[in-house]
Amino acid sequence: MALAKREPAASGYDLGPLEFTGSQMIWEALLREGVKIVFGHPGGAILPAYDALAEYEADGRIHHVLVRHEQCAAHMADGFARATGDVGVCIVTSGPGATNLVTGLATAQMDSVPVVAITGQVPTNLLGTDAFQxxxxxxxxxxxxxHNYLVTDIAELPLVMKEAFYIAREGRPGVVLVDICKDVQIETGIFRxxxxxxxxxxxxxxxxxxESVQAAAELLNESERPLILAGHGIHLSNTSEELLQLVEKAGIPVVTTLLGTGNIPETHPLSLGMGGMHGEAFANRAVQACDVLVAMGMRFDDRITGRLDRFAAKAKIVxxxxxxxxxxxxxxxxxxxxxxxxxxxPAFLPQIKERRHQEWVDTLSEWRSETDEADIIQFEVEELIPPFVIRQLWHATEQTEKRVIVVTDVGQHQMWESQYYIHEHAGMLLTSGGLGTMGYALPAALGAQMSDPDALVWCVAGDGGFQMTLQELATIQQEKLPVKIAIINNGFLGMVRQWQQIFYDKRYVGTPILSPDYVKLAEAYDIPAAVVRHPSEVVSVLEQAHKTDGPFLVDFQVKEEVNVYPMVAPGAAVDELIRRPKPGYVQGYSGVQPSW
Amino acid sequence: MQYTLVAWMRDKPGVLNRVSGMLRRRNFNIDSLQVSHSETPGISRMTFVVDGDERVADQVVKQLRKVVDVTAVEDITNRLAILRELALIRVRTTPATRGEIMQFAEIYRAQIVDVNAENLVVQAVGTEDKVDSLIELLRPFGIEEMVRTGRVALCRGDERPKRTKPATSIFKAAASLNGSGHGDPE
Structure with a gap:
């Protein structure tokens, strides 16, 4: 039997045997797992559980957040889990309630996020009859x-609940769903x-x-051009510190995956930022040129490797x-x-020789200076372009004492955030990396904020993704959460439009998207909001957002057809990338053009 | 090539679905899949025949191990093992052909388990090759109906799977189980 590594929060509750209804057992189990907040939506088949919740809500032991769509219950549990490192819990009814969850569960599972989902199911005597819902x-x-469970017998319920949390939490985290028949919720049984x-x-x-650690150390010690490719696993195992020690001891540059963002501070001289499809050219060139690639806690996703047979072709891979x-x-x-x-x-670190790899690091610096992205930002711009907005957002959040969490949606703004925001530590950025779920940002930001009311949480979304889950503005208001929202509004499903521009001869089919007046929309939810159309307004509006207690929404009406560069075309090797256009060809800039 | 994998799993509702769903989702090519009770109450045993290269077989083993209800997986491709399949074959007969069909059956140590005026049922047990070749012999007579169990496998003597957790080792493509042919002294 594998022993639990990550103990649930000490609960101090009686471990039984006690007599409870199935409904009570659900909440009693959650208490013993240290759960205080659940995200959910009631309905017929989960009603007994909700009825039992009354007594747990009354004395504040459990707080239920009512979502406006079940998909968002899963995203909120996901955001909560990513922000805390512990299991997020969502609870919904049978049929449509449960099928609505699927996107959220898939999102969490793809990114190794621990979530336990509880769903009501029709009574056991109706199972398989195509009963209502x-x-x-x-x-x-x-x-x-x-893993998932269907509970048809109350005798199994306590063990199933305990196993669900154990499986979700232990090892590589993931999603466990427990489907509980309505009659099981009503029956009484022995709980332990x-x-x-x-x-x-x-x-x-x-x-x-x-031996494997030793073999890895031997390879690395002989390397002249080593590179670390650090993924989500560093954050999940809480080993940023050890990674930094390794990097500094052996002088190894680090490229991260999207979910590995901030594994080492991006201001660190050995940090090359994100690699892959929209990684900087120098990061991808480093991958292609290194002689030993040490991949840590990552899974060689196609977005990071590009064409597989030409990925890190000169390198031994650890x-x-x-x-x-x-x-x-x-x-x-x-x-x-x-x-x-x-x-x-920790076993690897002492076996690694102190090295500088000066020549290699110098080469990388040279490559990097060719792509001095910092220049892009510093120049005054006449038109509002997204990279500028993101960099200003970073400047604004840099000044706060609070814990900063940025939650991005999926698309161009997600990549710009990753490129132009400077992440100081792991866990600062929450984003749907694996599944790429549009509509993730707002509910996940809400979940993250629920876990830490004092944090400064920024939801950064495009106008497309935001419109997929904007109904959760009501949840933000109902919970009185100070989530700040930046909509990078370019009137297009921008990333798809970019692909259409580059790969489909600029035929913009289904990508122009109408937005409502977001300021009016926010007003309808009683959320203060502002619109930004010019670069000169960005700083003051961000200040206003930060000064406002409670939520704030900013509609950044950015220039429409701006692309994310560099870009590796799907199926291409990561060093065959489309670079940023040369100065003079770039729209959206005026005055002195930076040298890229 | 073909790999023979054996997996043990908790005998729970839906466990077959979990395994077959995973195989389908990951686009593995499974030639045959057979499930039955094992010697341990509450534990089922599945035998898979996987078509692919060693990396595919390695992935199937690893992905099977990730299914929570699967308690152990072994690749027995390179072990000495008894590999068997059972087939029931209904062959059309006439008074003129019945004798010949029965002779073929006897050569293959197959049994006649049902007989009437128009047809008879041959029960054949053996490796897939042997069953295949008997079927080819019977085909000209007219096969009316047929069922095959798929491969089942049991290792010989000391080749028995230990059913223990795999030792974590340095992964090398060449080191994963491969080779060719299945040991069958018959």
Whole structure:
């Protein structure tokens, strides 16, 4: 039996045996898992559980956030989980309630976010009869869950709840769904929570082999041009510190994945920022030129590798990874270190020689100076362009004492945020990297803010993605949350439009998108808002947003047809990228053109 | 090439669906899949025949291990193993052909398990190759109906799978299980 590594919050609750209804058991289990906030939407098949919730809400033990669409319940649980590192919980009814969850669950699962979803199901005697609001939730969600359960017998309920949290939390985190029949919620049974978890097929924490660490160290010590490619696993295993020690001891430059953003401070001289499809040219050139690539807690997604057979072709590859199945899935490494980074990194560090790799670092600096993206930002611009907005947002948030969390949606603004915002630490950026779910930002920002009311949470979304889940403005107001919202409004589904421009001969089919008057919309929800049309207004409006207690919405009406560069075309190698246009050809800039 | 994998799993509702769903989702090419009880109550045993290269087989094993209800997975491709399949074949007969069909069956140590005026049912047990070749012999007589179980496998003596957790090791493509042919002394 694998032992739990991450203890749930100490609950101090009686572990039983106690007599409860199934509904009470749900909440009692949540309490014992340290859950205080759930995101949900009631309905017929989950009504008994909601009825039982009354007593837990009355004394403040559990707070329920009513969402306006079940997809957002999952996104909020996801945002909550990413911001806290512990399990986020959502609860919805059967049928449409549960099927609405699917996108949110898939989003969390793709990005290894621990979420437990509880869904009501029709009573056991109606199972399989196509009863009202019945759907095969376990069947529907199976491919997007780490594991899921259908509970038809109250005797199983406490153990299932405990296993659900255990599986979601332990090892590579993920989504577990528990589908509970309505009659099970109503029945009374014996509740206990002192079970030993016995899951012989579940191997959350594979033991690392010291030989593999040694082999990895030998490769790295001989390297002249080493590079680290750091992913989400660094953040999940809380090993940013160890990574930084390694980087500084051995003088190794670091490229991150999108979800690895901030693994080492982006102001660090050895940080090359994000690699892959929209990574800077010098980061991708580094990947292609290195002789040893140490990948840590990442899965060689196609957005980071580009064309696989030409990815890091000159390099020996070392793969530090917890999930055995990720090793050899896309890239077969020369050395694999399978295990928890919290164990393998500390074992690795003392075996690494102190090095500077000056020549290599100098080469990279030279490449970097060719792409001095900082210049892009500093110049005065006549038109409002998104990179400028993002950089100003960074300047504005840099001054705050508060914990800053930026939540981005999916598309051009997401890539600009990643390029022009300067992330100082892991976990600062929450974004849907794997599934690429439009509509993620607003509900996830809400979930993150629920976990930390004092944090400064910025939701950055495009006009397309924002309109997918904007109904949650009501939830923000109902919960009185101070979420700040920046809409990067360019009148297009911008990333799709960019692809149409580059790969489809500029045929803009289905991409021009109408927006409502966002200031009026915000007013309808009683949320203060402002519109920004000119670069000169950006700073003052951001100040106004920060000074406002409570939520604030800014509609940045940016220049329409601006592209994200550099860009690696799908199927191309990561060094065959489309660079930023040369000075003089760039729209949106005036005066002195920076030299890119 | 073909790989033979054996997986043990908790005998729970939907577990077959979990496994087959994963195989479908990950686009693995499965030639045959057979599920039955094992010697342990509450544990089912599945035998897979996977078509692909060693990386595919390696991925199937690893992805199977990630299914929570799957308790163990073994690649027994390179072990000495008894590989068997059972087939029931209904062959059209005339008084003139019945004798010949029965002779073929006897050569293959197959049994006649049902007989009437128009047809008979041959029960064949053996490796897939053997069953295939019997079927080809019977085909000209007219096969009216047929069912095959898919491969089941049991390792010989000391080749028995240990069903323990795999030791974490340095992954090398060449080091994963490969090779060719299935040991069958018959």
């Amino acid at each position: 019945e759907s095969d939730v376990v069947g529907v969600t199976q491919p997007v869950c780490k 929570y002192d079970f030993e978890i016995n899951l012989p097929g579940f191997e959350p924490w594979p033991e690392y082999s010291p 793969h530090f990874e917890l999930d055995r199945a990720e090793v050899g899935k896309n890239i077969v490494p020369d050395v694999a270190v399978i295990g928890d980074l919290a164990e393998t990194l």
